[in-house]
Amino acid sequence: xxxxxxxxxxxxxxxxxxxxxxxxxxxxxxxxxxxxxxxxxxxxxxxxxxxxxxxxxxxxxxxxxxxxxxxxxxxxxxxxxxxxxx
Amino acid sequence: xxxxxxxxxxxxxxxxxxxxxxxxxxxxxxxxxxxxxxxxxxxxxxxxxxxxxxxxxxxxxxxxxxxxxxxxxxxxxxxxxxxxxxxxxxxxxxxxxxxxxxxxxxxxxxxxxxxxxxxxxxxxxxxxxxxxxxxxxxxxxxxxxxxxxxxxxxxxxxxxxxxxxxxxxxxxxxxxxxxxxxxxxxxxxxxxxxxxxxxxxxxxxxxxxxxxxxxxxxxxxxxxxxxxxxxxxxxxxxxxxxxxxxxx
Amino acid sequence: xxxxxxxxxxxxxxxxxxxxxxxxxxxxxxxxxxxxxxxxxxxxxxxxxxxxxxxxxxxxxxxxxxxxxxxxxxxxxxxxxxxxxxxxxxxxxxxxxxxxxxxxxxxxxxxxxxx
Amino acid sequence: xxxxxxxxxxxxxxxxxxxxxxxxxxxxxxxxxxxxxxxxxxxxxxxxxxxxxxxxxxxxxxxx
Amino acid sequence: xxxxxxxxxxxxxxxxxxxxxxxxxxxxxxxxxxxxxxxxxxxxxxxxxxxxxxxxxxxxxxxxxxxxxxxxxxxxxxxxxxxxxxxxxxxxxxxxxxxxxxxxxxxxxxxxxxxxxxxxxxxxxxxxxxxxxxxxxxxxxxxxxxxxxx
Numbered sequence: 001x002x003x004x005x006x007x008x009x010x011x012x013x014x015x016x017x018x019x020x021x022x023x024x025x026x027x028x029x030x031x032x033x034x035x036x037x038x039x040x041x042x043x044x045x046x047x048x049x050x051x052x053x054x055x056x057x058x059x060x061x062x063x064x065x066x067x068x069x070x071x072x073x074x075x076x077x078x079x080x081x082x083x084x085x086x
Numbered sequence: 087x088x089x090x091x092x093x094x095x096x097x098x099x100x101x102x103x104x105x106x107x108x109x110x111x112x113x114x115x116x117x118x119x120x121x122x123x124x125x126x127x128x129x130x131x132x133x134x135x136x137x138x139x140x141x142x143x144x145x146x147x148x149x150x151x152x153x154x155x156x157x158x159x160x161x162x163x164x165x166x167x168x169x170x171x172x173x174x175x176x177x178x179x180x181x182x183x184x185x186x187x188x189x190x191x192x193x194x195x196x197x198x199x200x201x202x203x204x205x206x207x208x209x210x211x212x213x214x215x216x217x218x219x220x221x222x223x224x225x226x227x228x229x230x231x232x233x234x235x236x237x238x239x240x241x242x243x244x245x246x247x248x249x250x251x252x253x254x255x256x257x258x259x260x261x262x263x264x265x266x267x268x269x270x271x272x273x274x275x276x277x278x279x280x281x282x283x284x285x286x287x288x289x290x291x292x293x294x295x296x297x298x299x300x301x302x303x304x305x306x307x308x309x310x311x312x313x314x315x316x317x318x319x320x321x322x323x324x325x326x327x328x329x330x331x332x333x334x
Numbered sequence: 335x336x337x338x339x340x341x342x343x344x345x346x347x348x349x350x351x352x353x354x355x356x357x358x359x360x361x362x363x364x365x366x367x368x369x370x371x372x373x374x375x376x377x378x379x380x381x382x383x384x385x386x387x388x389x390x391x392x393x394x395x396x397x398x399x400x401x402x403x404x405x406x407x408x409x410x411x412x413x414x415x416x417x418x419x420x421x422x423x424x425x426x427x428x429x430x431x432x433x434x435x436x437x438x439x440x441x442x443x444x445x446x447x448x449x
Numbered sequence: 450x451x452x453x454x455x456x457x458x459x460x461x462x463x464x465x466x467x468x469x470x471x472x473x474x475x476x477x478x479x480x481x482x483x484x485x486x487x488x489x490x491x492x493x494x495x496x497x498x499x500x501x502x503x504x505x506x507x508x509x510x511x512x513x
Numbered sequence: 514x515x516x517x518x519x520x521x522x523x524x525x526x527x528x529x530x531x532x533x534x535x536x537x538x539x540x541x542x543x544x545x546x547x548x549x550x551x552x553x554x555x556x557x558x559x560x561x562x563x564x565x566x567x568x569x570x571x572x573x574x575x576x577x578x579x580x581x582x583x584x585x586x587x588x589x590x591x592x593x594x595x596x597x598x599x600x601x602x603x604x605x606x607x608x609x610x611x612x613x614x615x616x617x618x619x620x621x622x623x624x625x626x627x628x629x630x631x632x633x634x635x636x637x638x639x640x641x642x643x644x645x646x647x648x649x650x651x652x653x654x655x656x657x658x659x660x661x662x663x
Binding site: 191198200202204206211215230236237241244288289 | 469473476477480481482483485487488491495496498499500502503505506507509510
């Protein structure tokens with residue numbers, strides 16, 4: 001039963017990693033990355049590593065998406081202000 | 087050019103995949119029962135009355151590693167501060183105040199202290215239950231940014247005197263070093279856990295210097311994340327390039 | 335089941351490398367690097383797992399009452415997660431600087447700019 | 450005018466801080482598993498930090 | 514091994530696969546809703562796992578997810594508010610179903626365990642989870658209409 005659980009979560013992680021690479025738009029990729037972060041935390045719990053799961057949860061669910069989305073916003077704003085200039 | 091690069095990638099990837107699969111087949115089987123280092127680490131942690139073996143490995147048996155990790159974090163934050171500073175051809179524009187729906191604003195204000203206390207709980211109980219300085223520090227720093235999400239950047243700036251956090255970051259790093267050096271002064275080795283009594287198993291004061299190092303890391307991470315996000319937020323929200331001047 | 339997690343880790347790593355090599359946007363490339371890093375977490379924790387084991391955290395159980403997984407690789411992974419997050423932040427700061435200097439985040443256009 | 454409202458404002462501020470402190474200290478007691486003196490001291494101080502931040506944040510946002 | 518782990522497997526498999534499908538396909542509006550539902554799918558599974566492994570200390574993971582998951586969704590709701598402006602993704606039936614699922618899991622765990630401090634902790638996590646998800650849904654459904662520069 002434990003084995004089945006590990007297999008299920010591993011396959012989900014592999015699937016979401018593929019999806020994260022396949023999304024070419026950074027904002028959409030950030031959505032998949034936050035999903036991947038939460039899923040990795042679940043995988044670490046299943047592999048009996050709650051400490052690592054906690055830090056993955058802390059980093060992956062809010063911090064990394066926030067950093068990526070702020071960068072995306074900055075670059076979008078740059079693009080917009082250049083269009084207005086030119 | 088592009089086709090060539092893809093071919094090169096395919097060949098290299100296939101070679102790497104073959105090597106990795108060969109290595110996988112040679113690794114000890116998944117779920118095996120032979121973990122010599124793990125068993126010794128657990129024994130060492132128990133002998134020093136630290137309930138969470140991972141905290142014991144991080145802050146006692148391999149505390150030197152954590153020093154390196156902390157320096158990486160410190161250096162990375164320093165690098166971000168340098169890279170994202172306000173350049174001469176930029177100016178700060180005050181963003182318009184945001185109009186956030188009332189339930190979202192109330193939720194942010196109510197959850198902010200709850201998340202902060204939870205982060206402090208995770209830091210304080212790092213040597214007992216799962217958690218520790220890093221995890222709790224990130225949670226506490228994220229909690230602060232609920233003010234940006236639930237209101238606007240101006241509100242966050244009012245509760246976040248950046249200088250204080252930069253000083254706290256440096257202080258936490260040096261307190262880790264001082265705690266390590268105290269071991270030398272006491273006549274043993276750098277970061278050796280012989281300074282304080284080990285205390286009663288499974289209480290807050292158990293584990294010798296582990297809780298103190300843990301708290302130092304917690305402070306360091308929390309203030310480092312706040313400083314890091316502050317510079318990203320400055321770039322994304324406030325700093326604008328001067329108009330009418332073309333990019334180089 | 336005996337080896338499944340290791341090939342999964344290798345697969346995640348190779349997928350991330352493919353994304354890195356074919357990326358047309360530097361922010362996307364940083365995300366792909368994060369995927370590569372997650373492969374190392376999976377590999378390390380899979381090495382330390384023990385069938386029927388539980389975490390070596392004794393706040394809610396008696397020492398010696400159950401088999402334990404390896405805490406050393408967990409501590410390594412913890413460091414790995416921290417370093418991964420800081421690397422992401424530093425690279426994103428570099429990307430913002432590149433965008434400011436060159437006005438683009440497409441690696442191919444950047445190569446043309448340099449000449 | 451100010452002489453009358455000043456003590457009232459201080460009282461309100463103290464009440465708000467105390468209420469938050471009580472709620473957060475209770476939360477701490479719920480989160481932990483065993484209670485001893487050191488645990489109470491640490492919990493009370495963490496709750497005090499949380500209460501201060503709650504009030505500062507509320508004032509910065511200006512509740513609407 | 515036991516029923517709790519079986520329930521967690523079903524929840525993680527079903528909820529995870531559905532959320533993965535939702536987060537990778539369709540318009541941005543659907544993707545953020547799926548991202549929000551990730552929290553409400555994984556958090557009860559983590560609670561079930563803590564019970565199934567017999568380790569009360571694993572509950573901290575669910576506590577952190579219940580706190581930080583909605584924060585992550587608020588990040589997207591705020592910084593993608595331009596893209597979401599015309600669409601107003603609410604998905605209220607889905608949100609309330611997920612909330613009901615979380616409540617059911619928390620209540621089942623409360624009944625199964627001995628009453629005490631752990632029960633109150635479970636109830637706190639449940640309250641945080643449900644309120645966080647409802648508020649995040651509200652934020653997606655036009656909670657940030659006036660955000661321009663900030």
